[in-house]
Amino acid sequence: MTDLVGPYQLAQLIGRGGMGEVWLALDTRNDREVAIKLLARQALTDPELQERFRRECKLAGQIRHPHILPVWDFSVEGRPYIVMPFIEDGTDLATILNKGPIEPERAVNIVRQVASALDAAHRKGLRHRDVKPSNIMVEPDGDEEQVLLFDWGIAQPIDTSGASPVTRLDQLVGTPAYIAPERLGDKVTPDHRADVYSLAVVLFECLAGCKPFDGEDMAVLTAQVLRDPPPLPDHLPVALRDVVAKGLAKNPDDRWQSAAEMGAAARNALASPSTSPLPAPLLNLSPSHRPPSPGPASNGPRIAATGLAGMSLALLLLVLNVVDATTFWILLPLLALGGSLVALGVWGPRRPAHVRPDDPTINPGGFPPIGP
Template sequence: MSVVWRASDEVLGRDVAVKVLAAQLAADAEVLRRLRDEARAAAGLRHPNVVEVYDYGESASRPYVVMELVDGRSLADLVAGGPLPWKPAVVIGAQVAAALAAAHARGVVHRDVKPANVMVTAAGAKLVDFGISATVGAVDGQDGRVLGTPAYLAPERIAGGPVRPASDVYALGLLLYLVLAGRAPWPASTVTQMLRAHVYAEPDPLPPVPGMPAVVSRLVRRCLAKGPGDRPSAAEVADRLGELAGLPPAKLLHVPETAEIGTSLAAGPTVAQRRRPVLPAGHRRVVVGALAALGL
């Protein structure tokens, strides 16, 4: 769909990431809308665990999004060699949950929570790629396609239900299970087997992890409940895991916007000027210090 370049902002003297739509898709109105929606969704979130969007524009009829450059490794790369120690896994899970809680509070559902869309840096985890995000209550297109990655689709999404925050929490539960166990909660090697497992199979219990509090296993199992109403909210997951990791409550990490943004995306390429939010120094030291202590 697109190519992401590392670029240099010659005016402000900083490196950025520029996501450019592939040339063969530039005439596809649906793809253009999706890229603009991604920019609008991410730009409306002001949270330290969400990648920041700086601008949206077009060059030679090809749209692009200018984003914060995240130097780090994807969570998918980190778990390729096996499960993570439980403490770093809990820190990452808490921060991804906090990012989702901020999105859900604004009525945005990510719809593609998975290890490849989580970047881990020395300063913490960042949730990226809001390319198929949608507003709460939205439904998939009339063509019957369900947007998302099969390995992380909630049962209600497979059944064609509307977009809801609980679907992100289900995917978060699968992500947590993977980083703690090094595998999925059920055997499935094909897309059909994955979809059947989401709907019908009960997840295997998490294998014993030395030193890990039992509350983590219980929380993961609640996230993987088949019924959306039986799952915790992303904010609850963030607070419970954050408490175990020694992080401040998720609500303290949520930085409110200082200016209304996003409306200019519909009118043109320039995003309304806004002041960069600053995480209070004490909270920032707690987060960075906790990650350093865990070897991240």
């Protein structure tokens, strides 16, 4: 590969992903360092990836916002590239989160700035479709942090015409852990609120140090549709946990209706006093005052997990092109219901209860004496 792309002299490879490469380069016309993203050589034979990259160049050039990494130049001729400022002291949020969760105040500050950037794009009728920590740059700015959203390579106009997006039946565009549930089906046309869901996943990850759903792609995609996210740590303000929970709602109508709305709610949640009830200590209670042992435990989670496995099988058959999309939507409920019924028949609705030896309900002391 020549080290000259257009007027840009490539100097050092900064990063590489499935879609392209990012290089530190010298702009020979203006004598300045830039970051240039170009389509990876192995992807040049893929027309879909080429089209996606060209769309990034055009869409990113339309947006001007303080929290969106600006586009200085781009070309869709020959080897496509997009030129952006080189942020020497910036760190992507994914690298920051590799060290664990961050303080709620910092997390909310980052998310509010990304929300502002998304709102600017949404007002232009564009959605990002790949909001995630590795696409968020955090740059020191005095006592504050400047946050920049970038990589619009799979951005897409909000579709109100019914036109097909640039994707394949067996290739879902985006990163599974951050994909909104409505993007996995065909009953709801995804809109800007899919980005709101992804931003809520980012906020969850900032606060918890992990994603709501993680693991193999197929398991994550299935969980996005069927499972509720795990609770955030109890030490976080209740109001902030509620903000994240609403952002992760499966139904877009139950979600925050704009990124800015979620950002403002997160900021207000930090000012709200925590109302988390503190559990009463049980160790100092005498046996007669301890609560009785819980009743039989439900087998609901086991049954649900088996139904989830059935749905995973349906998704796998779709990805492997064993079934088409129409058959998939028929198989999905059938396999889920079938798995749940099998589990119910094997385990029953409840497991036997575990009783403490000091439970006062074991020996309540007989009947009270009769008479004086």
